[in-house]
Amino acid sequence: MSVISQGFQGRGRRDDRLPPGQYETHDFPVLSAGPTPYISVDEWQFTIDTEDGARHTWSWQDLMALPKSTPHVDIHCVTRWSKFDTDWEGVSLDVLLEDVESAAEYALVSSYGGYTTNLPLEDLLDGKAWIAYAFDGRPLAPEHGGPARLLVPHLYFWKSAKWVRGIRLLDQDEPGFWETAGYHNYGDPWHEQRYWGD
Amino acid sequence: MHVDGNAAAGLLTQVFARDMTGAHGTCGSCGHNGPLAEAVVYGEAAGTVFRCPTCDNVLMTLVEAPGRILARLAGLRWLAVPI
Ligand SMILES: [Zn+2]
Numbered sequence: 001m002s003v004i005s006q007g008f009q010g011r012g013r014r015d016d017r018l019p020p021g022q023y024e025t026h027d028f029p030v031l032s033a034g035p036t037p038y039i040s041v042d043e044w045q046f047t048i049d050t051e052d053g054a055r056h057t058w059s060w061q062d063l064m065a066l067p068k069s070t071p072h073v074d075i076h077c078v079t080r081w082s083k084f085d086t087d088w089e090g091v092s093l094d095v096l097l098e099d100v101e102s103a104a105e106y107a108l109v110s111s112y113g114g115y116t117t118n119l120p121l122e123d124l125l126d127g128k129a130w131i132a133y134a135f136d137g138r139p140l141a142p143e144h145g146g147p148a149r150l151l152v153p154h155l156y157f158w159k160s161a162k163w164v165r166g167i168r169l170l171d172q173d174e175p176g177f178w179e180t181a182g183y184h185n186y187g188d189p190w191h192e193q194r195y196w197g198d
Numbered sequence: 199m200h201v202d203g204n205a206a207a208g209l210l211t212q213v214f215a216r217d218m219t220g221a222h223g224t225c226g227s228c229g230h231n232g233p234l235a236e237a238v239v240y241g242e243a244a245g246t247v248f249r250c251p252t253c254d255n256v257l258m259t260l261v262e263a264p265g266r267i268l269a270r271l272a273g274l275r276w277l278a279v280p281i
Pocket of ligand 1: 225226227228229230250251252253254255
């Protein structure tokens with residue numbers, strides 16, 4: 001039995017693609033910890049701050065000018081639903097981090113509206129994470145995190161911060177909103193890392 | 199979607215072992231004082247989030263894990279429980 005198979009490209013049998021304790025849904029449930037921020041693309045900005053205090057900033061136009069990816073992925077919510085074969089458009093974090101000089105090991109992602117989530121920087125690299133701005137061929141709706149959200153499908157979906165605004169690169173790990181509230185610091189669905197102590 | 203603190207009365211009773219809807223909390227951010235029943239509650243998230251009705255600050259989160267409920271109270275300055 002392969003418990004580390006990630007089902008990334010969605011070629012396997014259904015059972016191989018469903019992490020333990022999950023069920024498949026065809027809906028796209030909306031989970032919110034707060035009011036939905038409505039951010040126009042004119043005011044939208046994305047920043048990466050390094051551990052040395054250097055700031056890199058992208059406007060919406062800057063983001064649109066970058067090479068686009070079209071990830072086709074399965075997503076897994078800690079509330080136990082999984083959704084197969086989702087289609088996104090966005091910019092790979094590899095592209096955004098290409099010219100960012102950093103030796104940091106951790107990342108703290110923050111959103112419009114105040115949400116935060118943390119993950120190791122290496123989980124944002126090597127084609128594993130995107131700033132996604134379209135879903136199913138349409139601009140990402142505000143309730144799903146538009147104008148842009150982080151997409152990190154190999155971790156539980158609370159790590160895929162909606163309304164993403166910036167990423168701080170850190171030498172020390174800094175737990176985010178759900179990670180300080182009882183949810184697992186890393187959140188690997190294939191190892192069912194849901195809560196503290198899992 | 200959000201509701202008010204009354205909708206989370208059952209969950210609050212599980213945590214505090216008493217009716218908490220009449221308890222008053224003070225927001226750690228803006229100082230607003232009011233009954234927990236009037237908090238703005240987001241219950242469809244990974245946990246239940248109680249926000250200040252005045253400034254949106256997160257007063258409290260409750261996460262229902264197997265065998266325990268994890269309560270984070272970091273956004274509350276005071277909690278006054280009637281006896
Ligand atoms: Zn307040």
